[in-house]
Amino acid sequence: MEKISIWFLFVSLFLIIHVTDSVDDAARDSLVTLFTGLSNTNGPTDPSIGWNSSSDPCRDEWKGVSCDGKTNSLVKQIVFGNSSLSGFLNATALCGVDYIAASLNLLNLSLNNIGGEIQADIAKCKQLTRLFLGGKQFTGKLPDSMAMLGNLIQLDISNNRFGGELSGLARISGLQMLLVQNNQLTGEIPGFDFLNLDQFNVSNNNLQT
Ligand SMILES: *[C@@H]1O[C@H](CO)[C@@H](O)[C@H](O)[C@H]1NC(C)=O
Ligand SMILES: *[C@@H]1O[C@H](CO)[C@@H](O)[C@H](O)[C@H]1NC(C)=O
Ligand SMILES: *[C@@H]1O[C@H](CO)[C@@H](O)[C@H](O)[C@H]1NC(C)=O
Ligand SMILES: *[C@@H]1O[C@H](CO)[C@@H](O)[C@H](O)[C@H]1NC(C)=O
Numbered sequence: 001m002e003k004i005s006i007w008f009l010f011v012s013l014f015l016i017i018h019v020t021d022s023v024d025d026a027a028r029d030s031l032v033t034l035f036t037g038l039s040n041t042n043g044p045t046d047p048s049i050g051w052n053s054s055s056d057p058c059r060d061e062w063k064g065v066s067c068d069g070k071t072n073s074l075v076k077q078i079v080f081g082n083s084s085l086s087g088f089l090n091a092t093a094l095c096g097v098d099y100i101a102a103s104l105n106l107l108n109l110s111l112n113n114i115g116g117e118i119q120a121d122i123a124k125c126k127q128l129t130r131l132f133l134g135g136k137q138f139t140g141k142l143p144d145s146m147a148m149l150g151n152l153i154q155l156d157i158s159n160n161r162f163g164g165e166l167s168g169l170a171r172i173s174g175l176q177m178l179l180v181q182n183n184q185l186t187g188e189i190p191g192f193d194f195l196n197l198d199q200f201n202v203s204n205n206n207l208q209t
């Protein structure tokens, strides 16, 4: 009996240590899938940036990835702005994994050549406070699910070709920055809470005023 509990303690300790010093394998693999979508270029990628299945996003300091300082195992920020990425944002890969959805608070892919639509799954990244997707290639309807990102403080989707309406975004009460200029958004400008919004630009869309 005693032997078993000691063994059990050992295994638990191993698991705890193991779990807390690296990113969950499934989460790492989703990030690799995300990056495959984002690096749809012809040339080879520099291996030193990481983003592969044989290294750890936090421990091996993948380019653009920041983790929590305490356990170094939770991905908090992905900042990959102005980095010549081209391809698409696989929001299902990124936000479909609880491990990432529960920790990621900043995603910055601005000023790349990332295009296509944004999948509704972006809304599963519920901890996002800052989302920067300013660029020129995103198209399609802004997903309605975006309104579920209730923790958003800053949203920049400027300079793309997004269609759809802004209405749901007015429900995000803590929003301080909303930059959606130069898109193809339609509908009315909803009743935002301008007490909080200190940066607001909806210019050059097809919005009704
Ligand atoms: C994986 O990424 C690490 C850096 O995190 C790098 O040293 C290694 O060469 C990469 N491996 C492959 C196969 O690209
Ligand atoms: C996002 O990326 C853009 C382009 O590199 C940069 O100008 C901006 O400061 C970044 N913002 C944040 C909050 O990371
Ligand atoms: C983007 O990167 C280019 C080249 O690396 C640089 O010249 C430019 O200033 C950067 N733009 C921003 C907004 O950071
Ligand atoms: C996006 O990610 C999901 C989940 O990892 C994956 O099943 C799917 O094949 C990816 N989509 C593309 C087009 O690569």
Ligand SMILES: *[C@@H]1O[C@H](CO)[C@@H](O)[C@H](O)[C@H]1NC(C)=O
Binding pocket: 181, 182, 201, 202, 203, 204
């Ligand atoms: C809003 O965006 C438009 C279009 O890019 C720009 O001309 C204008 O200066 C911006 N307004 C503010 C207050 O930044």
